[in-house]
Amino acid sequence: MHAELNDWSERLAALGAFEAPAGGWRAVVAARASREARLDRRWPIAIAAVLLAVTAGIAAWLQSAQRTLSEDAGQTVPAAAAAAVAADMRAENERLELILARLPERQAMRGSTAFTVAELEDRLALLDDRLSRVALEPNAPERSEQLWRERVGVLHSLVQVRYADVVGSY
Numbered sequence: 001m002h003a004e005l006n007d008w009s010e011r012l013a014a015l016g017a018f019e020a021p022a023g024g025w026r027a028v029v030a031a032r033a034s035r036e037a038r039l040d041r042r043w044p045i046a047i048a049a050v051l052l053a054v055t056a057g058i059a060a061w062l063q064s065a066q067r068t069l070s071e072d073a074g075q076t077v078p079a080a081a082a083a084a085v086a087a088d089m090r091a092e093n094e095r096l097e098l099i100l101a102r103l104p105e106r107q108a109m110r111g112s113t114a115f116t117v118a119e120l121e122d123r124l125a126l127l128d129d130r131l132s133r134v135a136l137e138p139n140a141p142e143r144s145e146q147l148w149r150e151r152v153g154v155l156h157s158l159v160q161v162r163y164a165d166v167v168g169s170y
Contacts, residue, residue, distance in 0.1 A: 089148040096155040103162050113165050120158040127151040 021027065109117075127147055134144045 086145055086148060089145065089152055092152050093148065093155060096152065096159050099159050100155070100162065103159075103166055106165060109165055113161065116161050117158065117165075120154055120161065123154045124151065124158065127154065 023030075127150055131144065131147050131151065134147060137143075
């Protein structure tokens with residue numbers, strides 16, 4: 001073992017003199033800080049790029065859906081089919097209202113849940129108002145069907161929120 005130590009000491013003695021670089025430790029610390037600053041910028045840029053890609057994808061999907069809807073609106077739907085869809089929407093609406101009426105009313109709930117329930121109930125009131133206006137317009141059955149679909153969707157969301165609140169309280 002001692003022979004190895006002597007071997008190392010000879011090798012170290014053969015090395016030339018070492019001169020410290022200008023700036024020394026301060027230059028090393030500055031280089032590390034610069035590298036960390038570049039790394040700190042990578043995550044926000046990556047997140048922004050992902051959000052931009054997702055937003056662009058959703059926008060493209062919504063535009064294609066809107067084009068499909070506008071193309072479908074140009075086609076005439078037979079009156080019997082429209083009446084069947086309207087009857088289905090009204091039946092689903094009645095079913096959801098019955099479920100909502102059977103859910104127990106809570107005296108206290110979380111603020112976020114109460115806010116969501118109030119927003120959904122306000123949306124239902126607005127849709128009911130628009131439905132009553134459309135009922136007075138004889139030439140707007142497609143608007144009526146769209147409003148009934150939207151009302152059923154909002155009512156479905158309200159039932160889900162209220163049900164989750166009731167289940168979460170037990």
